Amino acid sequence: MIFIPLAVAVPLGVAFLIALFGGRPRWLADVLANATAAALVVFTILLPRRGITIYPVGGWGVEDGVPTGILMVVDGLSWFVALTVAVVSLAVTVYSIAYMRRYTAKPKYYALLLLMIAGMNGAVLTGDIFNLFVFLEVASIASYALVAFGTEREELEASFKYAILGSVGSLCVLLGIALLYGLAGTVNMAQIAAKLRAPEAAGRMGAAHLALALFVAGFGLKAALVPFHAWLPDAHPSAPAPVSAMLSGVLIKTIGVYALARVVFHVFGLDPKLRTIILVLAAASMLCAAIASVMQRDLKRLLAYSSISQVGYIVLGFGLGSDLGALGAILHLFNHATMKSLLFLASGSVEMSAGTRDLDRLGGLAERMPVTAGATTIGALGIAGIPPFSGFWSKLLIVIAAVQAGEVAMACIAIAASLITLGAFIGMLRQAFFGPEAPATAEAQEAPAWMCLPIVVLAAIGLTGGLLLLPQVQEQVLGPAVEAVQRGAAYADTILRGGR
């Protein structure tokens, strides 16, 4: 139980410690940040994942079915998302030890990174919608600053664009929360859900629908769904590579997709009209972003467009509303988090040794950087959905679920987008790694061991990701998460009873 608040408090506290004392000795910031990330993996594994567990902040729990304070809530879904965040964070902090030497203010970087992790964990583990907004803003503001970390022209411009669109998204969410508060008189998600289902709310659903529209727009902006995606292809490539890995890997999923799924499934309930809207957003994201990714000549920009497309798959899986769809979505969330952070970290290694990430100037890196090239191949094929790599299994589940739900058009779009992604990635691999050697890459060397280690570990996860679907493993890991999504209205009732 104590691990629920610790998952937020520890990174938050260490972030401020590093900001104050991290400068000397020079290795202190590295050690503190990596120890925190490792501790978070342990904390999240130890979180209770069966049923719903409540942690009353400050001891103000649920009395007679009325929550009297702020509740932190863990169920299978938040457990699994928090675990994904912790795994990717650990890979990123290990990678940062060597990579971030190029930048001058390493302690500041770690402080912002941990602040962002604390925000994401808070957003995932809270049961209170205003708290969700606060943590979402903590994570977002840290990420605006991280995108601008290089303080060069491109970084500043991308960060400004991202910060403006991100703020508009956050304010949409806040206005939605204000409307819900006016309607339900509470900011506890379970209580709001119960009030919205009560018969006396029937005549006042207009405000609730406006709030829902604002949530879809706000969280859609955070998740970079097409047409809310314009900031992502600028912001993600401009950030330092480990930050891109965090942003594309987990940030858009926790404060975008997860928050949207939580609000849709457990507060409002998925009705047919909303389902159509979500499916259309998902289809647009999958297809448009996949087509845009083919045309990119910048390695990181290509990866960023592919992130938008892959988030579309996750949203499609959730939007179908079936068990199988949710299973596929949750597995794809994990696969994309690990594979895309792998690719962004590898792109950082490429940029560091070749000095460019322009695909036209890269070539023949496979001989010079065998580890990075091998891992990138696994990651690229994993995301494109080639068996036996992890992404294949989750995409297969989502496509089967779409067909079962009668959405054959959606299944076709998913397959088409997958083929386009495969084309984009094979073009990228041929150009950068397996093509003839280019002048820029003549001096290229394999990245240091500390940078290869997280890439290799993530590649191993990509090779074995399909094993999560073995019945015994699935029942332990993905089962509770799917159960949590399907709990629907019972979420509110369980919390108002005090959990379990």
Add this chain to the structure above:
Amino acid sequence: MATFCYWICLMLFAVGLYCAVTKRNLIKIVIGIAIMDHAINLFLVLLGYRRGGIAPILDRANLAESGSAPGFAERSVDALPQAMVLTSIVISLAVTALLVALCVRIYEKYGTYDVNELRRLRG
């Protein structure tokens, strides 16, 4: 009539949004975001307002005057939105400070606040 003030808040929100998405000057865009922020803060405070309500501070004098704690709650304005607005103001302060800092750095690099002049990431 009762909902009139809420509509004004929503209009203010729309004005801020219009300003943030159509203006070319970086500073004006930041001001647009600030207007949206204030619109929501105003909306939240108005949600908790009650005509002739007293401040939601429970002291002896107030308690004696109201008879009981529930009686006090009947007379005071809603305290929760005020707490939320306070949080929201702090957050918007952080966002505005960061945005203005970005504006200053962008001006140092480009020598202009005009969005159309910043074209490195277009297309």
